[in-house]
Amino acid sequence: MCPAFKSEHIPRATIQRLAIYLQVLEALKNEDTEVVSSERLARACDVNPSQIRKDLAYFGEFGVRGVGYNVSKLIQSIKVSIGTDRLWRTALIGVGNLGRSLLRYQGFPKRGFKIVAAFDCDPFKIGEVVADLEVMCPRQMKSRVQELRIEIGIITAPSDRAQRAADYLVEADIRCILNFAAARIQVPDHVYVEYVDFFHHLYVLTFKYCVGEAQRAKTTSKP
Amino acid sequence: MCPAFKSEHIPRATIQRLAIYLQVLEALKNEDTEVVSSERLARACDVNPSQIRKDLAYFGEFGVRGVGYNVSKLIQSIKVSIGTDRLWRTALIGVGNLGRSLLRYQGFPKRGFKIVAAFDCDPFKIGEVVADLEVMCPRQMKSRVQELRIEIGIITAPSDRAQRAADYLVEADIRCILNFAAARIQVPDHVYVEYVDFFHHLYVLTFKYCVGEAQRAKTTSKP
The missing domain is CATH 3.40.50.720 (NAD(P)-binding Rossmann-like Domain)
Incomplete structure (x- = not known):
């Protein structure tokens, strides 16, 4: 029923990023993009490329050096890894x-x-x-x-x-x-x-905003 | 407009837990609970007590040894720390x-x-x-x-x-x-x-479920 896992210890933060990769990859697929480099995928996901390569290596996806990842295949691999290749x-x-x-x-x-x-x-x-x-x-x-x-x-x-x-x-x-x-x-x-x-996302926003304001106040009050 | 921060570097995971503490503390306040121990708060939040003490220490809340935290005061402190003590x-x-x-x-x-x-x-x-x-x-x-x-x-x-x-x-x-x-x-x-x-929360669920199933299968297949 469930796929065999290469790793049972994928961290939660990785699964969160896999969700982002899936979202972006599906959008690329809709635009008929067949292959994507880790750099382009990284930019679209707002994650750094080495993080993406590390995350995807968790479940055995390495891409082709100088070419990139096959979009459809990568979508399928991620789905299998999190168990959503079925309903x-x-x-x-x-x-x-x-x-x-x-x-x-x-x-x-x-x-x-x-x-x-x-x-x-x-x-x-x-x-x-x-x-x-x-x-x-x-x-x-x-x-x-x-x-x-x-x-x-x-x-x-x-x-x-x-x-x-x-x-x-x-x-x-x-x-x-x-x-x-x-x-x-x-x-x-x-x-x-x-x-x-x-x-909690709203709290992160208000917190960041307040920290930003405090830093701006500090900078502008400097001589 | 925004409060002065004791720390500008509260990690995101801490802010997420603060959101949980707030939720549980508000529920305690609605039940007229005035003081709560870190152990009780921990159980209700499903977080370990030392984590709670560490998180709250970030913004200078230490509670009273052997007594606990004043619920209303703690709610207010958390709100000030994340900037939600206003609308x-x-x-x-x-x-x-x-x-x-x-x-x-x-x-x-x-x-x-x-x-x-x-x-x-x-x-x-x-x-x-x-x-x-x-x-x-x-x-x-x-x-x-x-x-x-x-x-x-x-x-x-x-x-x-x-x-x-x-x-x-x-x-x-x-x-x-x-x-x-x-x-x-x-x-x-x-x-x-x-x-x-x-x-991503659904993916975490399906992933955990699949890992759990795989482990169960392994255990039951052992001689």
Whole structure:
């Protein structure tokens, strides 16, 4: 089901960069670019070329000296290395504003994911159809997860209902959870959780801005 | 405008953890918890206690030995350290599904941000009111940014319009950009950009899952 890994210890930061490489490579492919040098790829990704060569060497991609990487082949290699050379069947729990926008988002399949079920405990939402999916009661989750062979759960519930949503997913034997709710969740050790919190990106921005301002103030106050 | 920094070199990973601490501390404050030990905070944040003590020491917070941290004071210290002890006036560009869900999201002000303007180049969207904001033409951006004293731009445009959105923001003298679009953007050196790409979190999940499966297969195949 999953590919054999050349390395089981690819660091998280590398996987983050692989996501960037994939994004840029897909754009190059759409422009019918067949081969790309590590320098050009580096510029487009805003990463230095030696970092790219190092990252790609992790999973045995070295490119051809003086020529570069074959775009389609590199896309396929990266997908195999992170396991997205197939579709991961995904359930979403919490059909609020964010949930709806994800359900309507068309970009999942080409990245290797498909939302095949949507759950919400609000009786007014159950039965509603959003992006061709009928919203279901979380009590049905266990049977639907088996039936639809769902492997990933996406939590878009409000923060005070995130733990309950997680409990439903764990109970349904889901082992991968992407949590958009602004709350930490407790799950058993065999369940992987990733948190999406765009506020930390905003904090990085405000922090950098403030540091920049402080430095500018220092520079201009010098005689 | 910005606080004096004890350290200009707080690593990105620390700022990410500060975001987690803030989230957990706010939840503790809502439960009327006044003091928290680094051990309890660590458990709730899923970070080890020595890491927390090290992170907080970055900006001069040491807590009281044997007692812990004062929750409200710690929240305030973290906010000051990342510059969110005030409201940052923000503009959003791209009123699609994601843009709408962010405009309707109520959680911005308590995290230090307020969306005060929304832009879209689609003539059918201009004039529409979403979450009390009238969608405006990006050509008006420069004057509106000055008028409304906007400092941060959030791009939620489709990927093929992300660069144009960035150009409008840069032209309007915005120096902080949060980009949700699935495309890299080019900006001058004095502009800070952060990318939000939840797919890298999905990739981390699928990667961990595959590595886990591979390890399980290895263990079960042993004699």
